[in-house]
Amino acid sequence: MKTVNASCKQVAVLFLLIFVISGSNFRATANDDNDDPGGVIIDSVIVQNGDIFDMELSENRNWIFSLANKLHINTRKHVIRRELLLDKGDIFSRKLADESERNLRSLPYLWDARIEMIRSADGRNIMSVTTSDRWTLAGGPTFSRSSGQTIYQFGFEEMNLIGNGQRVSFDYYLREFEENYIRASFYERRLFGSRFGLSSSYNGNPEIGSISFGLAKPLFSLNSKFGYSISYTDINRTDKYYSSGYEFARNGYKGRLLGLSAVYRFGTYQNKVSIGFAYNYKDIKISKRLIDPDYSFDFPADSIYSDYLFSINAGNFEYIKARRIDRISRLEDISLGTEAGFSSGFTIDAMTNRRLYRTMSFSCGYSDKFGPNLIFLRFYRAFWYDGGTDYRKMTNFSIRYYNRTISWLTPTVIMLYLEDWRRDGREALYLGENGGLRGYPRYSTEGEKLLRINIENRLFTGIKMLSAEFGITQFFDLGQTWSGGERFEMKENLWSIGVGIRIGTERVSNAEMIRIDLAYAGKIRNWEISFGVGQYL
Known part of the structure; x- marks a missing residue:
């Protein structure tokens, strides 16, 4: 318990420090929700729900694009209108207009959105909302x-x-x-x-x-104060356990999960504090235990329990617009700022009404823009314990860095450090093709600790074929897992190097891009081609 108490003190100090840093930027203004108190009153709202392709542009005057527009059913005006945070009779606010644009662009069926005030010939103030579809x-x-x-x-x-x-x-x-x-x-x-x-x-x-159902009332805008949700999931799966890429054990996993959550948020427009509560009921049955006789392993047991979790989060943020970060051509809305969170809870055995363990976690994040540089830092630390017994300790620290000095090139660096200590000795952190190392088999290595670095040079060629845009990626992946009692050794790192093609199909597909990578896994001297959608990381 001494280790948990010491960690609790460290978490408390870090949380207070980040909270103070976040709070230093909590500057309330006289008109926080309306940045233009002397602004015009909206006399009417006009929604122009555009096609996928604007046929007035010479580059789109193609029979294929014309056919796509004819076959596609445009987003209905009432669907667009219900996302707006401004309406007839309101004083126009650029903040709320910008937020409405972001909300619209976040919808998977819209390509872009623009809101502006115009004055009609008869002197009326019209809020014009223009969208284009995907x-x-x-x-x-x-x-x-x-x-x-x-x-x-x-x-x-x-x-x-x-x-x-x-x-x-x-x-x-x-x-x-x-x-x-x-x-x-x-x-x-x-x-x-x-x-x-x-x-x-x-x-x-x-x-x-799994089969799942959910009903939720989310925080739909920055001014939303209360949200809640309910969900039910029925699980019937097979859990597999690996050692150096070899599956040595598996078991059936059946369960029912019921989840309830609620959050209350307050603060100024760009500075928020939220208080949340979550309840989860889980009924788990383990079956079909199979294991290689050369291995020993403690399978999980049947259980019925309830989780109760309380949380508080604080943060300040702003939004910027950027291109060619994680997408090829579509506009990206990126949130920057400082945040911190703390949660505490406990788990009860539903059969005996006995407390099984307590949980506690701390998280903080920082992101900002320095000239052409974007950086995102995230830290998360969690504990599962009861009395003098530690059951699990987890750490997650990540850094994401993007450089936009050159318009056609985005160097990207992603670093991830993980720790997952479990009392039963199970090592559940894996590296491989499905864990951030291209060219290696899935679950190539496992451990209690993991360090991974991915470097990509994302080249935007400007080459277009119809609506598809082409890019090239050069990458270098490096990583290692190790046990708690071992030391990190540079010579044990797995690495791969390679090139890839990125095809931006964002406007004409539900995938942001198509990914094709050719990787050479240096440690095992293997070439591998992989295909997928979206960025690899």
Whole structure:
């Protein structure tokens, strides 16, 4: 218990320090929600829900783009209007207009959004809202390749069902070496036009296996004060355990999870404090225990328990617009600022009403823009303990750095350090193709500690073919896992180097980009090609 108490003191000191730093920027203003108290009153709101392609631009005068516009159902005006934080009769606020633009751009079916005030010929003040759509229907056969395995996918996804903003998907996955499975989902962001969101999903992947339903009222704007959610998940999956890439044990995992959460937030427009509560009920059954006789392993036991968690978070932030950070051409809204959070809770055995353990966590973050440089720092520390017994301790520290000195090149550095100490001795941190090291098999190494560095030079060529834009990535991946009693040794690092192609399909696909990487894994002297969507990290 001494280690936990000492860590608690360190966490408390760090939390207070970050809270003070955050609080130093909490500057309330006389008109925090309206940055233009002498501004004009909005007489009317006009929504112009544009097509995918603007045919007035010479570069878009193509029969393919014209056909895409005709086949696509535009986002309906009422779907756009319900996201606006300003309406007829309000005093126009540039802050709220900018936030409305960000909210609209965050929707997966919109490409861009612009809000401006114009004066009509008869002197009326009109708030003009202009949006452009993305192609939202994806389907047919696709494939990806990772860790030496090719996965074929057949299905469809519509992110904007008949223009109403609903998402529906169905996919069948055919895997080269593992079991095939089905995945389906439905999401309604505004149930019956309300602020409630409804989600449901089915995932037949044996390693994930779940059916879930959720209803939530989120914090839909920076002025929102209260949010809450309820969710239910039925799990039926297979947990696998690896040693140096070899699966030595597995077990069936069936469970029911019920989750309730609520958050209250207050503060000025750009400086917030939030207080939250979460409750989770879990009923877990373990079955089909299989193990290689050459290994020893303590399988998890059946359990029924309830989690109670209380949290407080504080932060200040601002938003900037940028391009060519994690996307190829689409505008990115990036949040910068300082934040800190603290949570504490406990877990109760539902059968005996006995407390199993306590939990405590601390997190802080800092992000800023220095000239052409963007940097993001995140730290998280968590404890599971009871009395004088420590059950688990976890640390997560990450750094992300981007440099935009040259418009066509974005050097990127991502560093991650993890610790996951468990009383049962299980080592659950892995490196491999699925853990940040391209060219290596999945679960290549495991340990209690992990250090990984990824360096990418993202080159934007400016080459376009129809609506697709092409980029090139040069990368270097380096990482190591080790046990708690071992020392970090440079010679034990796994590394890979390679090049990749990035194809920006953001406007005409539900994927931000298509990724093709060719990696050479130096430690095992292996070449590997991998395919996927989105940035690798």
